[in-house]
Amino acid sequence: MNLPSADFLTQMTQPIDRVLAQVNRIILGKDHQIRLALSCLLAGGHLLIEDIPGVGKTTLAHALATTLGLNFQRIQFTSDLLPADIIGVSVYDREEASFKFHPGPIFTQVLLADEVNRATPKTQSALLEAMEERQVTTEGETRPLPEPFFVIATQNPSHQVGTFPLPESQLDRFLMRIQLGYPGPDAERALLQGSSRRDLLNRLEPCTGPAELASLRDGVTRVHAAPALIDYLQALIQHTRASTEFAGGLSPRAGLALLHAARAWALMDGRSEVLPEDVQAVIPGVVGHRLHAAGQHGRINGVDVAARLIAAVAIP
Amino acid sequence: MTKSLDPRNVTWMALSMALVMLPHVERLPLWISLLAVLVVGWRLYVAWQGMSLPKKWLLLLLVAAASAGIYLSFGTLFGRDSGVALLVVMLTLKLLEMASLRDAMIVIFLSYFGILTEFLYSQTIPTALLMLVGVWVVTATMIGLQWRGGAIRYQDSLRLSLQMLAQATPLMLVLFLLFPRVQGPLWGLPRDAYAGITGLSDSMSPGTLSQLTLSDAVAFRVQFQGAMPKPTQLYWRGPVLWYFDGMSWHMGISFESGAPSYSPGAEAFSYTVTLEPHDKRWLFALDLPAKLAPNSRFTNDFQMLSITPVRQRMRYEMTSHTSYRLGYEGLTSFERRRALQLPEGYNWRARALAQNMRRAARDETDMVDRVLGMFRTQQFFYTLTPPLLGEHPIDEFLFTTRSGFCEHYASAFVFLMRAAGIPARVVTGYQGGELNPVGNYMIVRQSEAHAWAEVWLEDKGWLRVDPTAAVSPLRVESGIAAAIPATDPLPLLIRGDIEWLRQLRFTWDSLANTWNQWVLGYNPERQFWLLSRVGLDRATWQTLATILVATTTLITLMFAFAMLRRLSRRTRDPVAKAYRKFCRKLARRGAPRAPSEGPADYAVRAAAQLPHAAAAIKAISERYIKLRYGRPRGGESVRELKRLVAELKV
Numbered sequence: 001m002n003l004p005s006a007d008f009l010t011q012m013t014q015p016i017d018r019v020l021a022q023v024n025r026i027i028l029g030k031d032h033q034i035r036l037a038l039s040c041l042l043a044g045g046h047l048l049i050e051d052i053p054g055v056g057k058t059t060l061a062h063a064l065a066t067t068l069g070l071n072f073q074r075i076q077f078t079s080d081l082l083p084a085d086i087i088g089v090s091v092y093d094r095e096e097a098s099f100k101f102h103p104g105p106i107f108t109q110v111l112l113a114d115e116v117n118r119a120t121p122k123t124q125s126a127l128l129e130a131m132e133e134r135q136v137t138t139e140g141e142t143r144p145l146p147e148p149f150f151v152i153a154t155q156n157p158s159h160q161v162g163t164f165p166l167p168e169s170q171l172d173r174f175l176m177r178i179q180l181g182y183p184g185p186d187a188e189r190a191l192l193q194g195s196s197r198r199d200l201l202n203r204l205e206p207c208t209g210p211a212e213l214a215s216l217r218d219g220v221t222r223v224h225a226a227p228a229l230i231d232y233l234q235a236l237i238q239h240t241r242a243s244t245e246f247a248g249g250l251s252p253r254a255g256l257a258l259l260h261a262a263r264a265w266a267l268m269d270g271r272s273e274v275l276p277e278d279v280q281a282v283i284p285g286v287v288g289h290r291l292h293a294a295g296q297h298g299r300i301n302g303v304d305v306a307a308r309l310i311a312a313v314a315i316p
Numbered sequence: 317m318t319k320s321l322d323p324r325n326v327t328w329m330a331l332s333m334a335l336v337m338l339p340h341v342e343r344l345p346l347w348i349s350l351l352a353v354l355v356v357g358w359r360l361y362v363a364w365q366g367m368s369l370p371k372k373w374l375l376l377l378l379v380a381a382a383s384a385g386i387y388l389s390f391g392t393l394f395g396r397d398s399g400v401a402l403l404v405v406m407l408t409l410k411l412l413e414m415a416s417l418r419d420a421m422i423v424i425f426l427s428y429f430g431i432l433t434e435f436l437y438s439q440t441i442p443t444a445l446l447m448l449v450g451v452w453v454v455t456a457t458m459i460g461l462q463w464r465g466g467a468i469r470y471q472d473s474l475r476l477s478l479q480m481l482a483q484a485t486p487l488m489l490v491l492f493l494l495f496p497r498v499q500g501p502l503w504g505l506p507r508d509a510y511a512g513i514t515g516l517s518d519s520m521s522p523g524t525l526s527q528l529t530l531s532d533a534v535a536f537r538v539q540f541q542g543a544m545p546k547p548t549q550l551y552w553r554g555p556v557l558w559y560f561d562g563m564s565w566h567m568g569i570s571f572e573s574g575a576p577s578y579s580p581g582a583e584a585f586s587y588t589v590t591l592e593p594h595d596k597r598w599l600f601a602l603d604l605p606a607k608l609a610p611n612s613r614f615t616n617d618f619q620m621l622s623i624t625p626v627r628q629r630m631r632y633e634m635t636s637h638t639s640y641r642l643g644y645e646g647l648t649s650f651e652r653r654r655a656l657q658l659p660e661g662y663n664w665r666a667r668a669l670a671q672n673m674r675r676a677a678r679d680e681t682d683m684v685d686r687v688l689g690m691f692r693t694q695q696f697f698y699t700l701t702p703p704l705l706g707e708h709p710i711d712e713f714l715f716t717t718r719s720g721f722c723e724h725y726a727s728a729f730v731f732l733m734r735a736a737g738i739p740a741r742v743v744t745g746y747q748g749g750e751l752n753p754v755g756n757y758m759i760v761r762q763s764e765a766h767a768w769a770e771v772w773l774e775d776k777g778w779l780r781v782d783p784t785a786a787v788s789p790l791r792v793e794s795g796i797a798a799a800i801p802a803t804d805p806l807p808l809l810i811r812g813d814i815e816w817l818r819q820l821r822f823t824w825d826s827l828a829n830t831w832n833q834w835v836l837g838y839n840p841e842r843q844f845w846l847l848s849r850v851g852l853d854r855a856t857w858q859t860l861a862t863i864l865v866a867t868t869t870l871i872t873l874m875f876a877f878a879m880l881r882r883l884s885r886r887t888r889d890p891v892a893k894a895y896r897k898f899c900r901k902l903a904r905r906g907a908p909r910a911p912s913e914g915p916a917d918y919a920v921r922a923a924a925q926l927p928h929a930a931a932a933i934k935a936i937s938e939r940y941i942k943l944r945y946g947r948p949r950g951g952e953s954v955r956e957l958k959r960l961v962a963e964l965k966v
Contacts (some may be wrong), residue, residue, distance in 0.1 A: 202764060222948065224945075224947045226945045226946065228892075228944045228945060231943055242469065242472065243469075244324075244468065244469050272946075272947070273941075273942075273945045273946045273947065275914055275915065275916055275941060275945050275946065276914035276915070277914035277915075277916050277917050280912075280914060304885075310453075310912050311912055312912070313912055314911030314912055315911065315912060315913070315914060315915075
């Protein structure tokens with residue numbers, strides 16, 4: 001294994017810092033959430049942003065896509081959206097006397113699925129299948145999706161009217177779920193005084209491109225996870241399975257997700273090895289939608305579950 | 317401690333308590349069981365609804381009322397039954413004032429004690445297993461109570477409890493085998509502990525023995541040394557009955573003056589009897605015993621009586637002669653009068669019959685044969701369910717109903733003999749026994765209870781005559797199950813017609829016998845025998861105690877060592893060890909690391925708290941992070957980290 005040099009780290013952190021700086025100019029006062037979102041994409045996972053309307057979910061998704069220099073499609077999910085509206089349809093072409101496939105908006109590098117929980121389960125599952133397989137099969141033909149392919153979905157909290165909550169099996173396909181929350185007073189003030197977000201978005205220039213993104217993603221896989229860190233991860237996972245505090249423990253897939261995200265986080269921090277702190281930083285995003293506190297009526301906040309988990313497990 | 321109890325733990329406690337009390341339910345008055353259910357339900361409701369516990373005055377009132385109720389139900393507050401009832405009531409009421417962990421622990425220990433009380437009633441293998449389950453669950457409950465760090469899943473607490481019990485097993489075995497034993501029980505059971513034990517009694521009326529036959533309880537077990545007697549020789553002698561009041565037979569006065577001498581025949585059998593407790597004094601032996609069991613006396617009619625009632629399982633060696641001549645020297649006038657006693661004014665027809673037969677008979681031997689011949693040739697039936705008899709039972713039996721069990725035949729025979737002027741007496745005991753091929757010993761059950769007769773003939777002395785054998789030869793030759801019509805009620809276990817059931821029963825009884833002999837009957841003799849087998853002859857209690865202490869220490873050390881090894885596997889990493897030392901140093905200066913705090917976070921926080929050592933903290937933490945979480949590299953040495961930690965001044 002060739003050892004990553006200091007050179008390697010600067011090579012990695014420079015574009016990351018640029019991306020972060022730019023997105024931070026659009027979304028104010030949400031540095032931690034933006035880092036989480038970016039680490040999710042660097043780890044190659046799909047991102048779910050859950051919050052009430054109007055806190056900037058769509059703006060964040062849009063800003064991320066543009067800044068990363070990826071082409072971008074947006075689908076507004078509604079209850080009458082059909083799978084074909086996402087994947088595409090074959091239409092009879094009279095001149096060529098054959099069916100011609102018209103690709104849907106899913107054939108893009110970043111797909112923003114806005115208010116994903118307002119669509120019917122059938123449409124949701126069409127999207128989520130594509131997310132997992134990274135390819136689409138219609139009328140017996142399999143078509144690969146572009147590389148990279150990210151889904152950034154936003155959803156309203158499921159207790160709002162007119163939503164179909166995503167089942168747990170589909171929530172699991174998102175590497176992370178983050179919540180934005182209200183901005184702080186200073187950020188709010190800056191937001192109110194500043195120019196319109198839409199203008200800013202339109203003027204946004206990409207900071208990087210698909211090629212650099214691919215090398216960043218490769219860099220993430222080269223971040224070192226020491227045996228001592230794997231011990232800590234295992235202790236965390238084991239605790240969720242053994243403790244009665246949680247209804248059902250973390251799956252092996254969730255464990256892998258935790259490790260990938262932690263690696264991305266470490267890289268963003270400019271380190272070539274994962275620390276327990278990196279794991280703790282991504283736990284709220286990775287674990288919040290996969291783990292539920294036992295014996296509680298209604299879902300408890302993902303951040304609270306994560307905090308409980310972190311506090312309960314000692315670092316070996 | 318003011319931390320309130322977790323409702324889940326309260327539920328566990330209620331559950332284990334239910335398990336502890338369940339075996340007592342059938343013996344307790346109904347109101348106590350209902351009260352227990354009510355109180356437990358109340359406590360659970362309080363726990364889950366988060367309400368407060370009942371007030372002190374209400375509890376006092378309940379205690380007073382329950383105690384009064386127990387006094388009214390049992391007539392006392394002492395003794396086994398009322399004591400257990402009191403324990404059950406107080407244990408459940410304790411739940412109502414259980415507010416803290418300390419109270420809960422008291423309830424746990426009381427539950428262990430409650431499990432023990434089950435031994436006052438039964439000491440069989442199933443009871444032991446049930447109690448083991450109780451100990452398991454109570455221990456799991458205790459683990460749940462003491463668990464730190466959130467709640468524990470029930471599978472885990474049960475598994476942990478099992479593990480702890482398994483770890484305790486070697487210690488238990490050592491204590492059981494080596495703890496110095498005392499002869500007999502350490503303490504006596506209260507008197508009421510022996511109520512309801514079935515067995516022979518000192519009187520016999522129609523129905524007594526046929527009632528006993530319905531019980532498949534074991535009376536005693538016999539291990540023969542050498543040859544075994546023939547089935548027709550298996551008469552186990554018990555109470556001898558002299559006095560007849562017209563309806564039932566009684567012992568009358570018995571004289572514990574020692575056995576009269578008799579001249580034994582050549583045949584002798586040696587065997588060991590393990591007698592089940594029956595709360596009476598009789599010790600059973602084959603007709604006729606040649607020696608006394610320890611701590612017993614003979615009466616002059618060869619009953620063997622223990623000095624004290626048999627209240628625990630008892631083993632004795634015995635030798636018997638199955639052929640003998642007894643009392644041929646003659647009878648005293650007092651004995652003769654007792655052996656001819658008959659109540660006036662009853663059973664006229666039987667009397668007349670006896671006198672007629674006696675006139676027709678050549679001599680007394682012929683008279684005996686004639687009566688037996690009458691039973692054999694005329695229409696007499698052997699049954700477990702004879703019709704009820706009225707004011708003149710012998711008359712009705714001989715002339716009207718003509719069906720009866722052994723007590724009817726023995727009674728009628730002795731009556732006829734006495735009416736004909738021949739001295740006679742009723743002997744009760746057991747006849748037969750079932751050989752257990754699994755353990756090669758004989759089981760004698762209550763169902764083998766039997767009554768026969770002895771007549772005294774000039775020059776021959778007392779002779780055993782079994783009139784039942786005349787009616788139903790099968791009873792004596794093949795046992796009770798073969799002789800009884802298939803329609804008569806007989807316990808399932810006695811019937812021999814289901815082969816696999818028989819096998820199962822033999823195996824089970826053999827197991828129970830081993831349990832009795834080696835676990836329940838593990839006395840000083842057994843202990844010394846066992847020790848002599850491993851080369852410890854004449855072990856005094858001092859040597860025993862020394863071995864005991866040494867072995868328990870050894871076992872404890874072994875477990876401690878195993879645990880320490882597991883702990884130290886984590887501590888062996890020198891990097892982690894150095895870091896722990898570093899954390900300890902900082903903790904002494906008021907900046908302890910939280911268990912879930914990462915090294916980088918901690919370094920920042922500690923440096924802020926202890927600014928004068930900030931540089932050292934930073935250096936050490938960086939090195940530690942590189943060594944522990946970084947890629948393995950040659951450059952950074954562990955020694956450097958150790959040195960830095962050693963030099964750290966805070």
